[in-house]
Amino acid sequence: MSRRRPTATQVRHLPTRVRTWPPLGLPAHRASSATLSSAYPFLVPPSTGVGVPIGVDALAGGAFGFDPWGLYNEGELTNPNVVLVGVVGAGKSALAKCLAYRSIAAGRRVYVPGDPKGEWSTLAREVGGIVVRLGPGLPARLNPLDAPATADAHGDRLRRVGAITATALGRDLRPAERSALDAALALVERDDQIPTLPLLVEALTAPDEDEARRDGLTRDQRTLDGTDLAHGLRRLVRGDLAGLFDGPTTDPLDPDAPLVVLDLSALGAEDDALAIAMTCASGWLEAALRPGNAGTTAKRWVIYDEAWRLMRQPAVIRRLQAQWKLARALGVANLLVLHRLSDLDAVGPEGSEARALAAGLLADCSTRIVYRQESDQLSATAAALGLTRPERDLLPALPRGTGLWKLPRRSHVVHHLVHPLETFVDTDHAMREEAP
Ligand SMILES: Nc1ncnc2c1ncn2[C@@H]1O[C@H](COP(=O)(O)OP(=O)(O)O)[C@@H](O)[C@H]1O
Ligand SMILES: [Mg+2]
Structure with missing residues (x-):
């Protein structure tokens, strides 16, 4: 055990002559890098050799690699998710x-279930992946009423279409509305074919008399209960989102493709539309993630780039949470990309259920990678991610491509190295003047 260094106050009260402590003959403080890392967290050996190469450890030198499944197996991570x-x-x-x-x-x-900027297509082309482009006038459609072949297909559809309707209406559904949706869905499920949104809207406006009576309602009461729902969903059938989600799915997600991207750039800047598209896509994604469906045991990344645009809607947060629960059972690693942690505050007022769910998603990310943060965000970031003072102080100065990688028991400052052939990372070309 080594002796403690004198504190600043103790040093100040020493006579000038003996103020520097080495002449006192105090032994140098020695400790293993594991012990020292609690005081100065970057002093840990780089985790070389684990996972795919990322770049160089800027402080310790040497290569830095990352593989959430490998690190999970080694006990370094409590879950494979990354923010x-x-x-x-x-x-x-x-x-x-x-x-x-x-x-x-x-x-x-790798699955990218929502690419709002359309910047993943180049990479998809590079690796022989699939891009499904959704947008007005484009041929692709995703049917939110597709359901993976599970025992609870009805419940599955109900939760998804409930989330879509809540997002379209900008509010949670009332209990009577939930019953109306449940009954309408049951009605369209009676047919053998896979239900679609136009049929569901029809069933909401013309509910089944017997079904209503079973719930102690008249047909007119049930119709009234479904009125707002039908209005909300009509936006996806006849409104600005028509032609995207109102028919059978055109491109089933191929679980064997190396990369599948859902390109939402044609939807424009509206966050509502994005959130609805993401919710619709969740069924598409879940169907592909089911074991047995994939015919492969490959580990999978699900990457939510620009996730802050999706996470403003409580209904989307709820879907994400459900999906993450499923992901855990299936060995999927989620990567959530945000600008700043205060993005998550937009989902609801302090103390709300949605806020708690968003905080839960964050807590469920064992690996936290922090790139440069604006100075007004430092305290919030440090508090939310459990950063130490030296880690926090580092954030405003981080250059492009360099980030703090905070794992539960170690942290690294890593400079991400891009190979000249990895041209798919370039999002700046529009800003540059090309050489003639
Ligand atoms: N590690 C890096 N080395 C070299 N260039 C990089 C690196 N990281 C990013 N860039 C370049 O910086 C630009 C912006 O990066 P991008 O990843 O689009 O930023 P963000 O997603 O954080 O907004 C891109 O053109 C990219 O090529
Ligand atoms: Mg980006």
């Missing part, structure tokens, strides 16, 4: 894409 935060242009998407690209080379599969 990545950083200001615009810090290099978040570049890191996510390289992680995807290099993981695919190592036999993993």
Whole structure:
């Protein structure tokens, strides 16, 4: 055991002559890097050799690799999920894409269930992946009423269409509305074919008399209960979102493709539309994630780039949470990309259920990668992610491509190295003047 260093106050009260402590003959403080890392967290050996190469450990030197499943098996992580935060242009998407690209080379599969900027297509082309582009006038459709072949297909559909309706209406559903939706869905499920939204809207406006009576209601009362729902869903049948979700799915998600991207860039800037699309896509994604369906045991990344745009809706947060629970059972690693942690506050007032769910998603990310943060975000980031003072002080100075990787028992400052052939990371070309 080594002796303690004198505190600053003790030093100040020493006579000038003996103020520097080495002449006192105090032994140098020695400890293993594991012990020292509690005081100065970057002093840990780099985790070389684990996972796909990311770049260099900026402080310790040497290569840095990452593989959430490998680290989980070694007991370094309590779950494989990752949150990545950083200001615009810090290099978040570049890191996510390289992680995807290099993981695919190592036999993993990657799903991007919502790409609002349409910037993942280049990578998909590179690896022979699939891009499904959703947008007005485009041929692709996703049917939110598809259900994976589970025992609870009805419940599954009900939860998804409930979330879509809540997002479309901008509020939670009332109990009577839930019953109306339940009954309408049961009605359209009676047919043998897979139900679609136009049929559901029809069933909401013309409910079944017997079914209503069973719930102690008249047909008119049930119709009234379903009125707002039908209005909300009509937006997806005849309104600005028509032609996207109102028919059978055109492109079933191929579980064997190395990379599948749902390109939502044609939906424009509206967050509602994005959130609805994401919720619709969750069924598509879940169907592919089911074991047995995939015919493969490959580990899979699900990457939510620009996740902050999706996470403003309580209904979406709830879907994400359900999906993460499923992911845990299936060995999927989720990567959530945000600008700043205060993005998550937009989902509801303090103390609300949605806020708690968002905090839960964050807590469920064992690996936290923090790129540059604006100075007004430092305290919030440090508090939410459990950063130490030296870690926090580092954040405003981080250059592009360099981030703090905080794992439960170690942290690293890593500079992500991009190979010249990894041109798919470039999102800046529009800003540059090309050489003639
Ligand atoms: N590690 C890196 N090395 C070199 N260039 C990088 C690196 N990370 C990002 N870039 C470049 O910076 C630009 C912005 O990066 P991007 O990943 O799109 O930022 P963000 O997603 O954080 O907004 C891209 O053109 C990308 O090529
Ligand atoms: Mg980005």
